Amino acid sequence: MASPQPRIGVVTYPGSQDDRDALWALAALDAEAIPVWHEETELPDLDAVVLPGGFSYGDYLRCGAIARFSPATAAVVEFADEGGLVLGICNGFQVLCEAGLLPGVLLRNESLRFVCRDVPLVVERDDLPFTSRCVQGQTLVIPVKHGDGRWFAPPELVGELEANRQVVLRYGEPCNGSVDDIAGICNEPGNVFGLMPHPEHAVDPLLGSADGALLLASLVDAARARALSVV
Amino acid sequence: MLVRPKQGILDPQGAAVETALEHLGFSVSGARVGKVVDLEVDASTPDDARAQVEKMCEQLLANPLMESYEVEIHG
Helix, strand or coil: CCCCCCEEEEEECCCECCHHHHHHHHHHCCCEEEEEECCCCCCCCCCEEEECCECHHHHCCCCCCCHHHCHHHHHHHHHHHCCCEEEEECHHHHHHHHCCCCCCEEECCCCCCCEEEEEEEEECCCCCCCCCCCCCCCEEEEEEEECCCEEECCHHHHHHHHHCCCEEEEECCCCCCCHHHEEEEECCCCCEEEECCCHHHCCEHHHCECCHHHHHHHHHHHHHHHHHHCC | CEEEECCCCCCHHHHHHHHHHHHCCCCCCCCCCCEECCCCCCCCCHHHHHHHHHHHHHHHHCCCCCEEEECCCCC
């Protein structure tokens, strides 16, 4: 008998900040949100995993570079390799890039300033487990808050990603100097997605926008479908 | 070891440093900001030390997408 609620883990690294908001938002969207400590070498039984925002291990050396080697990240890589759903938000996106689950790297913002504001995001794909509740071409308003959010990859890699339709979200206005205004990308199979904006901070109109709930609820739907299919 | 932003990658820190130097009256161009990591390693020969550090660079200390590195051995 499958659990009526999908089980979605949120990894807490030393220096993670948005893990609690992510847990709260997922629970509000009817998932069973499960904290996962960074020292855990095996994930509990999960239908999806979220790597949250923050400054894991102080973001020393490079953002996400040290978190990449934490035991929980190794377990997440294994989970992703088996087709598990993985969402990386902000610092979590940086960790996924450093871990090689997503292409490219996040560099210091072109302005050298920390950006903290709501930004418009254009949805490039609505056929992913993370965007099924969105419509292609739709504009979402979701906050960003980062100093190192300029996604970069060499031109040949960008061309490959565009051809594979791995760009999921683009900034609707200049934000941080990202190549092609890329705000979020997925891996080729589409089970791993990373974005700099924070959907977990935009799940209720009281917070200024509920557009982030479209992304997270898509993930909850997909995780639920997986939970039911494994019965 | 020295880690540098790769050629062709926009380095806003380098650009900011260059502008500040120009404000001080220096005539400079091409400023790039990287980092230095000093390490002590147990190694029998300088070549062994270099091989160890290069492995560290590839795994952790530099990201080959955005950075190049150079290893210097002393002592």
